[in-house]
């Protein structure tokens with residue numbers, strides 16, 4: 001047993017740090033560190049910078065323009081980026097549809113789509129959920145009917161993150177309504193968002209943000225060549241994708257950054273004439289979340305080690321989503337409580353719409369309540385935490 | 400021991416609940432929230448017509464002279480409705496402070512106008528470093544000839560922009576945390592040198608920071624010449640904390656009902672969500688939290704005027720702790736059990752969640768009251 005990085009891994013970490021010192025734009029990292037959210041244009045700008053360095057797709061194999069890194073290097077890379085205040089990459093292209101295209105796509109699809117994801121030219125979004133199909137995703141109803149070399153798609157997707165920036169959407173659609181099991185009649189389609197018949201409507205969330213959308217399909221023509229893999233086998237590709245989604249959701253690096261921010265704010269806030277961080281009760285709450293984060297990190301490293309040896313992920317991998325999201329929520333709760341009544345002044349939590357300059361109180365207080373509200377989502381999406389527990393119960397504990 | 404309400408109390412509860420259900424739908428509330436001032440003076444007048452603004456004003460000043468139990472019942476209904484109007488601040492806290500200060504002249508001037516709903520009086524006490532500590536006052540009042548000059552800052556004063564005047568605390572002597580030297584002044588909202596910076600709050604209301612830059616006041620602005628001002632402030636806050644707890648209890652009941660209803664109707668995996676045992680148990684825990692909160696809200700109402708100050712402090716801090724924790728759990732789980740729908744601005748659940756969050760942060764958060772309680776022995 002050895003919990004330390006090898007000298008090569010340490011040298012790599014230094015290389016990443018040096019790159020970040022030189023190339024991470026300060027205006028972007030300042031926004032990230034202050035919790036103001038990232039603007040769409042900044043995501044694109046940062047992806048181009050990574051691409052130019054050859055680090056556009058840390059999890060992809062080399063032959064597709066990725067880095068070919070092993071899981072430990074990917075982890076080091078992601079952690080350093082998060083700590084430095086780099087935007088968390090938009091997952092839909094790089095972490096979701098990209099790996100699916102690499103694994104199951106045709107050479108034409110790979111040539112057509114992968115380089116554009118790498119360079120940040122295409123913005124993808126995920127069309128899985130529907131009003132009637134959330135946790136029970138396989139019950140989805142959006143219909144695709146084959147007409148010669150096209151599908152005609154009709155239906156509605158919802159909770160679609162950043163569809164208003166996206167030019168492509170990957171969708172699960174029903175191609176065989178009569179299949180014996182709901183999982184069997186589903187196909188995986190790549191759809192150009194500019195195709196006639198697609199309407200994107202905003203959904204306002206509790207924090208006032210416009211982050212998610214409804215997407216309506218009315219007789220949308222999709223070429224058959226935009227299907228991934230075989231017809232009616234979409235569920236297999238969807239499940240492959242979800243497993244990629246879950247491992248990237250733990251957010252250890254960004255939670256470490258938030259912990260630093262929490263401590264920094266609690267040092268500036270005063271309680272009874274002393275810094276809040278010296279208040280025994282508050283200090284204990286901060287300590288508790290820091291300890292939880294340590295436990296999560298080592299659990300994540302165990303999962304990484306298993307992945308690096310190509311062993312099937314052990315039980316520890318399934319825990320990451322649950323604990324990682326709970327820690328994110330706890331941190332946002334403590335951050336909000338740290339600023340007392342100045343958590344109350346409120347502006348919509350929307351990076352495109354404001355920079356939180358006009359609210360009262362210390363500047364660092366302005367986005368905290370909005371973030372607390374916004375992060376309620378992390379235990380709901382990516383397979384809700386209840387669903388994760390069901391998975392652990394069934395597949396790990398054999399219950 | 401008696402946990403029943405009198406016929407009059409029950410009638411009051413029913414009347415107010417019927418009123419808000421008929422006149423304060425979620426849609427109406429949304430329109431009011433989006434309006435310029437964020438509250439409805441017309442609706443305020445209707446509350447006055449029902450006698451509600453007079454509830455906490457003594458009979459000799461044109462009020463109904465009701466007590467904390469009546470206020471609790473009214474606040475339960477206002478919680479369910481997520482009322483945006485400044486009831487807690489202008490119809491509970493302000494009259495409570497005026498009575499506690501015991502300045503007969505000012506009371507007879509202001510209380511009748513508060514009772515009739517004509518005058519919105521807002522207590523401006525909180526400062527950037529207050530964090531629940533009532534004695535933390537840095538705003539200064541310097542004697543100047545015949546009057547006073549005020550200098551300082553008040554922070555996150557709810558409904559400040561609705562005020563005709565403020566009951567504003569300032570120090571005539573002592574340093575930031577001294578108990579002595581804190582006094583209450585009447586400050587008109589249009590006083591020269593007073594700047595009111597308004598903004599929206601998390602729970603869809605309005606608040607403001609007040610800047611006082613050489614605000615000149617005549618000597619009669621000082622209220623309650625001989626009273627112990629800090630004790631009066633604490634008394635008024637205890638009565639108001641009890642009302643705040645009751646509001647939270649009203650919300651918890653409503654949000655729990657909404658969650659049960661939603662999970663019975665929403666189907667996934669071919670069955671209603673309410674059939675999943677883990678969600679049943681979650682809703683049971685939400686229910687237990689709400690019941691504990693209700694019990695502590697009763698305790699707060701019964702004890703908030705107790706002459707034994709230690710007894711009173713223990714009860715109010717304990718109530719705020721139980722209610723803060725319950726509100727947090729219930730609000731978070733209500734969203735969780737609604738899934739994506741819980742995250743939307745469209746459903747009332749997220750608005751209940753935000754108000755519960757704001758309540759926890761008001762007049763000392765859960766940790767603050769936990770420490771207060773621990774310190775009382």
Ligand SMILES: Cc1cc2nc3c(=O)[nH]c(=O)nc-3n(C[C@H](O)[C@H](O)[C@H](O)COP(=O)(O)OP(=O)(O)OC[C@H]3O[C@@H](n4cnc5c(N)ncnc54)[C@H](O)[C@@H]3O)c2cc1C
Pocket residue numbers: 125126127128129131133134135136158159160161162212377380381382383384385386387390665667668672675677678735736737738739740742
């Ligand atoms: C901010 C946000 C962004 C999102 N972005 C996207 C996106 O880009 N693309 C996309 O396709 N989807 C997206 N989603 C959708 C997300 O995946 C779904 O919200 C999620 O799958 C839950 O579905 P639901 O909202 O319908 O809730 P429901 O499935 O109705 O669940 C409601 C509650 O019931 C619980 N529950 C359900 N079934 C069970 C069970 N069997 N046992 C125990 N408990 C159960 C759930 O855990 C939850 O607490 C997003 C959601 C949010 C909130």
